[in-house]
Amino acid sequence: MGSVSTTESSLSGANNVSTGVAFKEIGTTGIRANSGYIYEEFLPKLQWPRAGAIYQEMSSNDPVITAILLCSRQLIRNVAWEVVEASDSAADKEAAEFLKSCMGDMSHTWSTFIDDLMSFFEYGFSYTEIVYKKRNGTKGKNGSSKYDDNRIGWRKISGRAQTSMVSWEMDDVGSIRGMYQYTDKGNVFIPIEKALLFRTTTARNNPEGKSFLRGAYRPWYFKKHIEEVEGIGIERDLAGLPVLIAPTDVDLFNDKDPKSVATKAAALKLVSSIRRDKNEGIVLSTGWDLKLLSSSSARSFDTNAIINRHDQRIAIVMLSDIVMMGGDKVGSFALAKTKESMLAAALDAQLANVVDILNDIAIARLFALNTFSGITALPKLKVGSVIAPNLAELGNFIKALAGSKMPLFPDINLENYLRRLVSFPETTEDDDQREAQLQAAQQKQAATPQEDNTDNATPDPSKEVDGGKKK
Secondary structure (H helix, E strand, O other), X not given: OOOOOOHHHHOOOHHHHHOOHHHOOOOOOOXXXXXXXXXXXXXXXXXXXXXXXXXXXXHHHOHHHHHHHHHHHHHHHOOOEEEEOOOOOHHHHXXXXXXXXXXXXXXXXXXXXXHHHOXXXXXXXXXXXXXXXXXXXXXOOOOOOOOOXXXXXXXXXXXXXXXXXXXXXXXXXXXXXXXXXXXXXXEEEEEHHHEEEXXXXXXXXXXXXXXXXXXXXXXXXXXXXXXXHHHHHHHHHHHOEEEEEXXXXXXXXXXXXXXXXXXXXXXXXXXXXXXOOOOOOOOOOOOOEEEEEOOOOOOOXXXXXXXXXXXXXXXXXXXXXXXXXXXXXXXXXXXXXXXXXXXXXXXXXXXXXXXXXXXXXXXHHHHHOOOOOOOOOOOEEEEOOOOOOOHHHHHHHHHHHHHOOOOOOOXXXXXXXXXXXXXXXXXXOOHHHHHHHHHHHHHHHHHOOOOOOOOOOOOOHHHOEEOOEEO
């Protein structure tokens, strides 16, 4: 029997390591791609680049989808971003201040950048290009700067429209090399080394991710067509179904007579173009008769209930059915809190993905272009939750911790976090200074004699006063 050589056995020897077998990538991601196009989607109309038009129509025309996307965007725009230094050393604090300055020194605001990249909610991915600049103050040819330290900063982190994507470039094992974009000057290639790719999912390293609207496509499709049929039905019920009766001597169905064919075409055009508006009116020859037939009974289908069912399914797929609560006069407060928590958890997970990409790629590239000596690690971005905690519940939690003798204060980070929740100004005093002030106040309070002003205190006869004199 012949022996079978496996990858595991081939890597077991130390000699194989030196030949490079352990450093070679043997398998692939398994993504179905060919000539720069991805074929993971089984519906041809939802394969890129054709999918862009469908998702754009869904996000722009459907009121439920528009409301959900708007709600998600506004929640994320309201999230607080902060820079966390690696340590308390002067070098790490300097690096953190540099990162803060770069975030506020772009040609657009940070919130604009976040709002732009969040377009991957409806499209599945967001491809942004990083453009750098030398911080020369106002002298810079490629964008002015608020600073003149001659360091390299971000000029912009600009999104590239998903609908302008032509194709992708990937290597033999499924790694992404870049994206081809259609511009006024023709197709241009944006390498991945100059860009940031944000996706809802990284399954099989698919550069297109998966749109949040993908699961809502089927109910949206049926809902759209039912609404169109409903509109046509309402119009016909109001205006009536037009019926044009030809004179007895006119044969509209004689296909061999050119005059009959032309008359039939004119009659069909007339009945199909009848509308109830300010220009309504018909001119008929003698012998022709036009009638409007109206429906005398109700429809057997409740289109309103059908459309509401599809709306509910769209909201459920996007974990945002909280926007439907109250519309049909049902739903409890507890259920609303649960659904709000589910939406917040989904948005927090996507924000965590964004933060990881910015920390691991964008910030690492930025500091690779600059020199900082003495830093222990790179500063990191930190983001809060999209939903602020309930203040009453948080107060009870802190009270319970304090009751269990957990030392909470003084802690400047904890106090500033609590201050931010209620939009109070943050304190800049350090913990040592706060501790010294607290101890001084306690010592002063302990040294101050306390007077007994209670009604049950026993009077001292030697101190009784009559008319301002001791008895």
